[in-house]
Amino acid sequence: AYVIFTSGSTGQPKGVMIDHRGARNTIHDINHRIHLTPEDRVLAISSLSFDLSVWDIFGTLTAGATLVIPHPGTQRDPHHWNTLIHQHHITTWNSVPALFELLTEHRHHTHDHTPTLRTALLSGDWIPLTLPPRAHTTFPDLTLHSLGGATEASIWSIHHPITTINPEWTSIPYGKPLTNQTIHILDHHQRPRPPYTTGHIHIGGTGTALGYWKDPHKTNNAFTTNPHTNQRLYRTGDLGRYWPDGTIEFLGREDHQVKINGYRIELGEIDNTLTTHPDIHTTLTTTHTTNNTRQLTTYIIPTNPQTPPTHQEIHNWLTHKLPHYMIPTHLITLNELPLTPNGKINHKALPHPTTQNNTTHYTPPTTPTEHTLTTIWTQLLNPPHPLGTTHNLFQLGADSLLALRATAQADQNGLHLTLHDIFQNPTITQQALT
Known part of the structure; x- marks a missing residue:
């Protein structure tokens, strides 16, 4: 039916081959679960290179529902999304949690409680435990669904309806398998793990991909036959465990992939790409969490420490090599990577990006507008050092959610600042001039 390419550890993306039967099975199951009808209207948020778009298009049209496509360039514009929700009476939302959180924040700040959406499908990343109750304050009649799986298993394979939040939970449950699909928690010998015991998540059943396009070696490594059941399985690289009732809890990745x-990003693909730059000798890409947002950080060892490439040069170079979501937020140049006594990389000794990326000379605010914006961003970012007007806010941890909050607070102080203004002008000095 289609091939979608995912990140590869060697720098060569892997083309996942999905057949019609697998995609059709997932689409019909989800449509049945959420009772999608010709009266529904779905907002298409996801890029066509992301397999959530497969359901957006074919799930919607299969049901005879209406697909509403946002204007180009509005991937981070919740105001535009909310306008479309009102104009077209959107009933169904499908995205990663971060984008739905953007919409929820926008409606909270604008005091919009119009009961439009009835269904939200959230997948592809951790769902904050605080998001469902906040969503229900602005969408009172909303039904939330947590979905999971892998590109290699026809969009989604597992589902959990979010009806209540148990105060003892540390995360939203992964859930139970979709119709005609199976989820297995196995040990290294592909034997089932008992409840509350961590194991490797495998997916089987109708949704399992045919393999990787023109790559039988990777196909054979990722898709195996269980010697105990003779079932063909895809090893996801995720860790999880069963609860006694059969619900699966997701526990994160077992390798260098992150979401x-x-x-889904292979950190090795970023490093392999960077080391093709003539002025870069070695790199190490990892993740840091700033203001509850996961961001990519790359440590760079230049070929010539006396004349290292500037971070802006590297960033500009990467924009022609990698998709936007794989470009590191933080670039930190080192003379060498810190090692443990055993010769392994000492990750604990790597400098944290919030202490490294703002070596820019401190410039205090001078105008009333700069003073107001400095106060706003200091409250949002809580930086370890005084915030200067020439510091790059995104290197300090700013993201779409914080930018949205900044626009709301700026508006309360009589300043008109849009999300586009903030992304195009990452310093307070620049924002004050917009």
Whole structure:
């Protein structure tokens, strides 16, 4: 039916081959669960290179529902999304949690409680435990669904309806398998793990991909036959455990892959790309969490420490090599990577990006507008050092959610600042001039 490419550890993306039967099975199951009808209207948020768009298009049209497509360039514009929700009476939302959180924040700040959406499908990343109750304050009649799986298993394979939040939970449960699909928690010998015991998540059943396009070696490594059941399985690289009732709890990755805003990223692909730069010798890409947002950080060892490339040069170079979601938020140049006595990389000794990326000379605010914006951003970012007007706010941890909060607070102080203004002008000095 289609091939979608995912990040590869060697720098060569892997093309996942999904057949019609697998995609059709997922689409019909989800449509049945959420009771999608010709009266529904779905907002298409996801890029066509992201497999959530497969359901947006074919799930919607299969049911005879209406697909509403936002204007180009509005991937981070909750105001535009909310306008479309009102104009077209959108009933169904499908995205990664971060984008739905943006919409929820926008409606909270604008005091919009119009009961439009009835269904939200959230997948591709951790769902904050605080998001469902906040969503229900602005969408009173909303039904929330947590979905999971892998590109290699026809969009989604597992589902959990979010009806209540148990105060003892540390995360939203992963859930139980979709119709005609199976989820297995196995040990290294592909034997089932008992409840509350961590194991490797495998997916089987109708949704399992045919393999990787023109790559039988990777296909054979990722898709195996269970010797105990003879079932063909895909090893996801995720860790999880059963609860006694059969619900699965997701526990994260077992390798160097990460998920950021729903995109599955091989950190090795970023490093392999960077080391093709003539002025870069070695890199190490990892993640840091700033203001509850996961961001990519790359440590760079230049070929010539006396004349290292500037971070702006590297960033500009990467924009032609990698998709936007794989470009590190933080770039930190080192003379060498810190090692443990055993010769392994000492991750604990790596400098934290919030202490490294703002070596810019401190410039105090001078105008009333700069004073107001400095106060706003200091409250939002809580930086370890005084915030200067020439510091790059995104290197300090700013993101879409914080930018949205900044626009709301600026508006309360009589300043008109849009999300576009903030993303195009990452310093307070620049924002004050917009």
